[in-house]
Amino acid sequence: MLFPKKTIGLDIGSHSIKFVVLKKSGKSMSLVDLGHVPLKNRSIVDSSIEDPEAVIEAIENLFSVAKLKKGEVVASLSGPSLVIKKISLPKMPPEELEEVIQSEAEQHIPFDINDVNIDFQPIGDRVVQGDGDDEEEIITTDVLLVAVRQELVEERRQVILDAGFIPIIFDLDVFALENLLEHNLGGFGEQVVAIVNMGASFTNVNIIADGVTEVTRAIPGAGNKINYDIQKEFNVAWEKAEELKKGISLGNISEKKVVEVIINSLEGVCYDINRMFRDFIDNSGRNIDKVYFSGGCANIVGIEDLIRNNLGISTEIIDPFAKINVDNKKFDPDYIRQVAPIFAVAAGLALRDYDDKGLS
Ligand SMILES: Nc1ncnc2c1ncn2[C@@H]1O[C@H](COP(=O)(O)OP(=O)(O)OP(=O)(O)O)[C@@H](O)[C@H]1O
Ligand SMILES: [Mg+2]
Incomplete structure (x- = not known):
């Protein structure tokens, strides 16, 4: 790349809207700007935008304070209206896979197939024993299936456009966090890790094995x-x-x-995370090596101990700026340290390559 390229990650959360601007120059990444603005309570409920005017105004205010030129942004979605599922299909040519996925998806999606936006990613082939009489080995392809209600993508696209920006990619919060952690760790290798993002409405959890999200859940219960x-x-x-x-x-x-x-308030959430982890461990026969924590609730004093004691797995709060150059003269290190967990999703979005394909 000849010229440094700026990318903007925009995280429209139900408690606050955040943005992170990064400048990429070769392999090096620096922080250009970041900001957040609280959102009027109940402007977004269950991932759905209830008060578009409030959201548009908040995005406009946020960027006018930052004096940022309007342009392309990478945005995201989260919550229980998303389906992310790993499915296995017999190996077939890519064109055929695309067709088969559409009909396969219907079995896995609890919404009307005509109302959803489907995306998929082949994640690898496996040789398995066939169950026919001849017990012949067959090759299967594991595919990560992602389905989002079209309406949710559209209403987000509209508020971003109305605020004067162009949403070039729609990602999912869990993938943005996976992207960030991969950047921080320089790859996952053999590790199995989980990310717990505890915001205001939901606690989004994903388990990453062999470098891909294997399971994800939006557990009700977080800051609100x-x-x-x-x-x-x-x-x-x-x-x-x-x-x-x-x-x-x-x-x-x-x-x-x-x-x-x-x-006491987090007891149910801890129970659900524990059950999700147990199911994964039982089904895969693998352990979870580490739990990474992000979102505003990561700032609650003692939360890491609470999660660690509940799960019996070592924990760490994600530092979104661990592998991003941050100019200490421009950004107060104390402030950055304090707000870091809430910027994890926005940083993961800004790290996305604009050439990547998203949900849109
Ligand atoms: N220092 C802090 N101590 C305790 N809680 C905090 C702190 N800072 C933020 N929070 C809480 O974190 C939550 C907001 O987190 P975050 O910004 O990750 O949520 P969001 O992305 O807006 O919401 P969601 O993703 O659930 O729609 C709020 O409930 C807020 O009260
Ligand atoms: Mg959030």
């Missing part, structure tokens, strides 16, 4: 649920609950009591 539980326990307003969760403005409420509410 903690706020509801704090509100209920202490009879306080949403904003106060948000502060209590962050360990500020405690007044006469004991810190220990708040921590107890947070631990």
Whole structure:
């Protein structure tokens, strides 16, 4: 590449919208800018944009403060309305695979096939024992099937266009995080790792084995649920609950009591993650070597210990800027360290090669 190229990752979360701009120069990557703006509560519910005007305004404000020229962005989707599934098919030519996937997808997708956007990626071939009388060996291709409700992609595309940007690729949060971690680690090798992204609405979890996402789930319960539980326990307003969760403005409420509410609130999420991990370990016969943690809830004091103790697996909070040059004169290192977990998805999106094919 002759000229450095800038890429923008735009993460439209239900709690806040974030962007990361990176400059790629050969193999080296530097941070050009980043920013986030809170979103009015309930503007996005269950991944669906309920208040497009609020989202458009937030994107416009975010980028006008950053004085960023409007252009192409890589955006994403997350939540329970996505289906990501590994399926095995007999090996066949690529053109045929494309046709077969469409009919196969119908069996795996709980939505009307005409309303979904389907993407797939062949991830490797395997030789398996046939189940016919002759027990002949057959070659199968493992394919990662991704299906997203078309409506969700369209409403996101529209708010981004209305805010004056061009969504050049639609990725998924879990793939953006996989991309980021692969960049940080320089590849996964033999490791089996999981990523737990705990934002406001959902805790998105993916397990990566042999360098690809094998299983993924959007578990209900994250920052918003903690706020509801704090509100209920202490009879306080949403904003106060948000502060209590962050360990500020405690007044006469004991810190220990708040921590107890947070631990209880996350009990269901921990149980679901544990069950997902057990299923993976039972089905694959492989262990999970490490759990990487991201999202705003990674900032909750003691959360890493809570997850580690619950899962019995070593944990680490993802540093999205571990392998990105950050100019200390331009960006305060303390600030970057503090906000890092919320920028993981946006950084993973900005790391995407614009030439890659996405969901759109
Ligand atoms: N310092 C902190 N301590 C505790 N919680 C925090 C802190 N910073 C952010 N959070 C919480 O993290 C959540 C927001 O995280 P994040 O920005 O990853 O979510 P989002 O991407 O907007 O939402 P989602 O992906 O679920 O739609 C909120 O519930 C917020 O209160
Ligand atoms: Mg998010």
